């Protein structure tokens with residue numbers, strides 16, 4: 001039997017998280033595995049979220065199609081939330097609700113660029129961003145970050161890489177995989193660069209609720225009066241609200257961009273799942289303390305993670321923050337995929353190979369420390385030291 005497949009899709013790599021999960025069955029040990037691969041909050045959703053989901057699940061509304069751009073209540077509540085967080089004035093018509101932030105990225109790319117165009121991304125880069133661009137016939141141009149500065153990129157390198165086909169610069173802050181929070185000054189310089197060259201600055205803020213504790217607000221980009229002429233902000237409800245299975249994310253952009261994006265949204269999803277949207281519109285304003293407690297908890301996990309690597313001679317943290325530690329492994333003659341596979345097989349610790357975030361990062365593994373509690377994190381030295389490569 002023959003089947004058709006587009007060469008563009010055939011040439012994409014298989015979904016990275018699914019690839020590493022295949023190693024789980026090969027685990028030879030008895031201790032429970034520690035899954036530090038896919039970034040998922042290692043604690044349950046708030047009881048109010050569960051209660052509201054149960055209560056609203058049989059409302060007739062949630063069974064029918066909803067508004068393309070998102071439930072009006074959620075757009076309003078989220079716009080108010082953003083306005084408060086950034087001391088700015090975002091309106092509901094500058095918000096669109098998507099089925100998760102990966103989809104929000106695709107919406108953003110399709111709304112600013114066409115096949116053949118390119119987008120500049122700092123490396124190491126989030127694999128779904130590069131893969132999505134390739135899927136859309138666009139080119140992801142990687143700009144290497146400086147390992148000495150927690151992989152933050154140099155603005156001059158972006159400027160040199162701009163071509164007539166460049167449509168935007170896409171960053172993730174706090175970053176996946178490095179954890180690094182992008183400082184205001186760098187974001188501001190990237191913003192000015194984008195303005196000068198008529199590019200969009202896309203900022204994926206999936207991990208913004210888990211910024212370093214000294215960060216007062218994630219960034220000051222919205223202080224610019226016309227920020228939304230240039231900035232497209234992406235967000236995921238998966239992490240902060242612990243509902244990745246409900247598939248909800250958000251875009252904040254100029255109202256005209258949102259109106260254009262609605263055409264894409266209608267073709268792809270018609271509307272984001274309604275039940276989760278209605279629940280979020282009810283709970284977001286009341287969960288500020290809970291979100292803060294979780295930010296403190298993730299910070300405590302990060303401290304425990306740092307302690308682990310103080311005791312290990314050959315491993316070292318290159319950067320950390322948000323949900324992640326990007327760690328240099330000691331096996332320079334092995335690929336990161338090989339090291340990660342052996343680590344899982346022998347010790348039950350599942351990580352993501354650094355090479356999945358760019359070929360230059362094969363000497364690294366990404367540990368999503370947010371997934372595990374402090375007791376599990378504290379057991380890492382023994383496991384890592386027991387590994388025989």
Ligand SMILES: Cc1ncc(COP(=O)(O)O)c(C=O)c1O
Nearest residue numbers: 039100101102176206236238249
């Ligand atoms: C940077 C980044 N963007 C987007 C996503 C996907 O988020 P969602 O579950 O909302 O699609 C992730 C998830 O790991 C991520 O790390």
